[in-house]
Amino acid sequence: MRSSQLVEKYFRTKNLPHIWCPGCSLGIATRSLVVAIDELGLDKNKTVIVSGIGCSSRAVGYLDFNTIHTTHGRALAFATGVKLANPELHVIVISGDGDASAIGGNHLIHAARRNIDLTLLIFNNNIYGMTGGQFSPTTPHAALGTTAPFGVVEQPFDLVKLAEGAGATYVARGTAFHVNPLVKYYKNAIEHKGFSMVETICICPTYYGRQNKSGTAVQMMHWLKDSFVLNTAYDKMPEEKRQGKHVYGEFVKKDLPEYVEEYVGIIERLKGEEDA
Ligand SMILES: Cc1ncc(C[n+]2csc(CCOP(=O)(O)OP(=O)(O)O)c2C)c(N)n1
Numbered sequence: 612m613r614s615s616q617l618v619e620k621y622f623r624t625k626n627l628p629h630i631w632c633p634g635c636s637l638g639i640a641t642r643s644l645v646v647a648i649d650e651l652g653l654d655k656n657k658t659v660i661v662s663g664i665g666c667s668s669r670a671v672g673y674l675d676f677n678t679i680h681t682t683h684g685r686a687l688a689f690a691t692g693v694k695l696a697n698p699e700l701h702v703i704v705i706s707g708d709g710d711a712s713a714i715g716g717n718h719l720i721h722a723a724r725r726n727i728d729l730t731l732l733i734f735n736n737n738i739y740g741m742t743g744g745q746f747s748p749t750t751p752h753a754a755l756g757t758t759a760p761f762g763v764v765e766q767p768f769d770l771v772k773l774a775e776g777a778g779a780t781y782v783a784r785g786t787a788f789h790v791n792p793l794v795k796y797y798k799n800a801i802e803h804k805g806f807s808m809v810e811t812i813c814i815c816p817t818y819y820g821r822q823n824k825s826g827t828a829v830q831m832m833h834w835l836k837d838s839f840v841l842n843t844a845y846d847k848m849p850e851e852k853r854q855g856k857h858v859y860g861e862f863v864k865k866d867l868p869e870y871v872e873e874y875v876g877i878i879e880r881l882k883g884e885e886d887a
């Protein structure tokens with residue numbers, strides 16, 4: 612489908628133009644989600660998109676689905692309620708790196724542990740964009756932020772490893788440059804039964820880029836292109852070529868009992884015992 616048709620079908624045009632900064636990649640991630648939904652043929656009325664608070668989370672204001680713009684860090688809690696109330700719905704959560712892994716970190720690990728059938732898309736720009744460039748749990752060590760004017764002294768989370776370690780049954784990482792694989796990961800995540808997490812490496816030219824002298828938005832996109840390597844290719848690279856490279860790809864795909872099915876199953880069993 613052409614972009615103009617996608618906009619007509621899936622966006623609340625009355626809320627456009629968007630307020631993201633020029634060069635911000637959040638629009639690319641949002642468009643990739645819409646393409647994934649369109650290619651999967653999801654029913655808009657059976658699709659709920661939930662977000663927290665942040666630049667990333669503003670996507671739900673533009674998307675013409677059943678949407679909830681919740682509180683900072685709590686999107687997964689709201690999404691859990693929606694899914695339990697109506698298991699037939701596709702429930703997709705959009706969250707920033709701060710939203711998902713700082714204030715919302717506990718919700719992330721427990722949603723993953725439960726293997727509840729939600730799709731979490733973390734738009735990771737390595738910074739708190741909306742509030743002016745404070746460092747987040749994914750800001751690289753020694754990078755600058757408004758709350759780290761001499762460099763971050765902490766080590767960052769690897770969100771893929773975090774989600775995998777917590778029990779997520781589908782885990783992938785894409786980038787805002789590598790759009791075709793990104794759409795594929797979004798589709799696979801939505802189709803997966805259980806907790807799925809896709810991290811999308813985004814760029815924030817306004818706060819991360821300016822503070823860290825990363826260059827223009829175009830130069831930051833070139834950085835994504837040049838430094839991210841598909842995991843299967845990375846595995847074959849000699850050690851010396853791996854320096855400075857990051858990986859994207861699918862990392863976890865497995866089947867485990869899903870939380871809502873188990874929960875509903877217990878209710879049905881107890882009802883049967885009562886009736887007997
Ligand atoms: C309970 C609460 N604490 C703090 C805030 C302020 N706040 C709003 S967005 C945000 C961080 C956003 O960063 P991130 O989640 O990484 O999203 P981005 O804006 O970078 O997309 C913070 C701290 C808030 N709205 N609510």
Ligand code: SF4
Nearest residue numbers: 631632635666740815
């Ligand atoms: S502050 Fe950063 S993340 Fe937020 S809209 Fe601007 S470029 Fe995008």
